[in-house]
Amino acid sequence: MDLCSTITQTSHSPLPFHPISIRCHPHHFTAPGKTNTKHERTFSYNHRLTKSALKRRDRDTHSLSLSFYLRSKISQIFVFGSSSGNPNPPIGSDRPFPGAPSIADPIMNPFSSGTRLRDMIRAIRACKTAAEERGVVRKECAAIRAAINENDNDYRHQKRIGYLGLMLLLDERQEVLMLVTNSLKQDLNHSNQYIVGLALCALGNICSAEMARDLAPEVERLLQFRDPNTRKKAALCAIRIIRKVPDLAENFINPAAALLKEKHHGVLITGVQLCTDLCKASADALEYFREKCTEGLVKTLKDVANSPYAPEYDIAGITDPFLHIRLLKLLRVLGQGDADASDLMNDILAQVATKTESNKNAGNAILYECVETIMSIEDNGGLRVLAINILGRFLSNRDNNIRYVALNMLMKAITVDAQAVQRHRATILECVKDSDASIRKRALELVYLLINESNVKPLTKELIDYLEVSDQEFKGDLTAKICSIIAKFSPEKIWYIDQMLKVLSEAGNFVKDEVWHALIVVISNASDLHGYTVRALYRALQTSVEQESLVRVAVWCIGEYGDMLINNVGMLDIEDPITVTESDAVDIIELAIKCHTSDLTTKAMSLIALLKLSSRFPSCSERIRDIIVQNRGNLVLELQQRSIEFNSIIQKHQNIRSALVERMPVLDEATFIGRRAGSMPATVSTSSGASLNLPNGVAKPSAAPLVDLLDLSLDDAPAPSSSGGDFLQDLLGVDLSPSSNQSGTNQASKTGTDVLLDLLSIETPPVQSSSSPPDVLSSIQDSKSPVASLEELALPSSLSGQATTPVGAAPMMDLLDGFVSNPPKPENNGSVYPSVVAFESSALRITFDFSKPPGNPQTTSIQATFTNLSPNVYTDFIFQAAVPKFLQLHLDPASSNTLPATGNGSITQNLRVTNSQHGKKSLVMRIRIAYKINDKDVLEEGQISNFPRVQSSASMVQFGAVFCVHYYIIFLLGILVIEFLPLRHRLEGAHV
């Protein structure tokens, strides 16, 4: 069956062809310009008419235009077919449109549709409704189909046009394409080599995976066809087939190897290309070609490189550069990772690299490919020097194309010989400032790779200097790269802060969020630079208010370290002294909050900064309150809420304000960076001895426990230490029973998931947003101040009194029991489990004994027994544990803090674990033991996952319900706690 008819017959909708696919090639429908016959003129007239009709009419124009275009298209095929051969085709009958198939016999009357086209336009314009119009179009389409069907035979020789249309209109994703498989198969077996060629071409350009599978045997056979032109087409078809279906690769290995022995350049080029693709698709093929063909290929390349002048293939004095390049490419694939094959090609590569003329593009293309091959194959020092020299020559070339490819290649060379690339540093840096965006981009990436500890300062300076003058569209890339360089190589903190401030003031709007978050972490860590930084930021803010991220960092720093700004604390020698009054500092924040370019985040941060300043500068308190009050009517809920809350803090809660707005505790840099990199921070060991005991028995807010928490959280779920909840209870001095206990969990887990959250206080919904907080706040007031309740904590009796009563778990269960429809089965209650050795090292053994309180399968009581295996006495023994989010852990005080030597005694400590996912997830725990041997700190860590399994008795549904309630409460209370509780109370270890 003929192609044309195949396509048209398949779609019986009024739109036989995909409309857009036709319109996207408008030039197809331009009438043939050489209007030497009357019919072609008519034809172009039709086109004009069509277009004008399209313009006038907007309803249904798509289907209309389609119909016209389709008619034109078919007639056009006819025009191309007959214009030269038949200048005077007979004029056929003049039946009125839209009567019987008037164009159904194009042979008899191929162009009569011209006059009738006008009638048709008229008919369509006369239509009253869209439905009528569609009727007309449908009739027209029927006429076209009929025309094609009746004249099937006459289109047989029009395969060329048919294939052209096929390739232009269809692609592999259209299902219609399936229908031509059979036609293609017939044509692949056709006796005429040109028709075979057409079919191969179509197959190679648009075949889908199924067609590839179906027609692979034909292509395989055609690879041995007598005509070289067919062989080369078949080779490229084979490439398409193995790209679509890599499994078919092995069928082509042998025929492809045969093609490599050809003399015909076309066949050779395509054969080499096929082999390259086969090597990529299958390791077997690679092995086969490496063994059998390397020598032959080297010889072929030698022949081509040394061949005398051959006019047919000559380009700029070089015989067939295309063949050169493909051979080099295949040799690269074969030589990669194989020393023997690489050895074989050394000589010829050296010859190509030295003998090829480099004054024309063709020669440079070969050199470029040759350099890449030298860089990729197994090491040969001499060749690599040669290659780097070629690149150096390229780099100093005046032609931008050559410089571009040189930069491109140097990026690959840097892994081979960084030293040699460093020599071109100055030139590369010049390329960063080139006027050509492509070259700039390449050069910037290369500079990024070139930077190391020794050259980071001058290079960064150059880049930042250039940042000032670079194009707007380049600034984004450039800023990202500079920030990344600064973060990666900064030799000292002050340099890091200085450079970041420069970048922020030049291109603060292009700086990504995580970059300035990281800057804040660094600033908060550099305690000796706080004063310097805040003053530098203040100065920078005077000039660049429009740089959003600069404003944010400055606002945050002024909020935190505002007093240092006023008092010139920690003045460095390099600084110029400045005098800033308290109201100046407030002014600049007011500027930030009122600036129209500031977005929500900046404004929210400014509000927090103002709240903090109100405590730092009591004299400005009233003014700050005024500014805050101005936002009370803000349209953005977030700001409105904050301003109302902050206002009430300033107005009514003077007594707690100073405690609320204390400086943020320092965040651990390594953790932050590790978290950003998404990798586990491997810095836990640095924290040894960090958790010193405070008098009140709360762990010091050092970086170390945070590391632990995050460590776990990256592992699996965020790790809470649920007893934080107990402390919260104590802190608030009220018995909030289950919910406050939960809030501890939530707050701790939040710490795990977003370190910056509380630091910046941005995304967190503000304080008084839930129903319960008012109680909490009032209870804070009841107990006079949080400090007071903290002091209560200091009393061990208070701690143990609270901790030993199962306040946390039991009421929680009461609450949840409401949702449990069938009570837990009795056999789980009070079961006895074998004791396990939870942890054992050369110096210490921990044994866990389990028991379950009756009626409460979710809770497990564990008695931990610590035994000293070493001959030394352990003092200041502290056991700490952390569990994932779904668990709650309660640690009772240990029996002693001194562990006698060699098992002469032991310490016991009770733990209570509540598993909120009881039956679904088993217990898991990460532990850390710190103690002192002869006043030397020792730290041991481990993970316990060998808890005995407990069978589930509650159904999944129950868990679902329990879960929802659970998390809702967590959410409500978490909100409260996050804002009010300084970080130091989040972490907990049981202290002896």
Next chain:
Amino acid sequence: MIHFVLLISRQGKVRLTKWYSPYTQKERTKVLRELSGVILTRGPKLCNFVEWRGYKVVYKRYASLYFCMCIDQEDNELEVLEIIHHYVEILDRYFGSVCELDLIFNFHKAYYILDELLIAGELQESSKKSVARLISAQDSLVEMAKEQRSSISNIIAQATK
């Protein structure tokens, strides 16, 4: 591999498109719009390569027409420039000092020549002469077929009169 070939005039009119990788119509129009925006605005002295969506577009301007080919990152850009020039030379030889109008009115010829040069986004022939030979052989075949048919149609036409 070459993913597509575009011929765009200096006014941004598309003269020829050939897609070797599947793109939907929507993507095609988007690609055309994006690339003509990028390429037509580049200055004459700049390099002939544009990095675009993880690919590279190699373009070269001949008179008022930009020839663009989109290739993979690791392909040889200089060679693709040579392929473009190769195509232009063959067109030139076929049409006899080719101009944009030749390609507008005989776009199908331009496609035929391209099909003799590239299949599946890979070069198939490095000899201009043999491409020219193949094209003229097929042209003459078609001519013969046309003559034959027109004579048949004449016969039928007369018979039905």
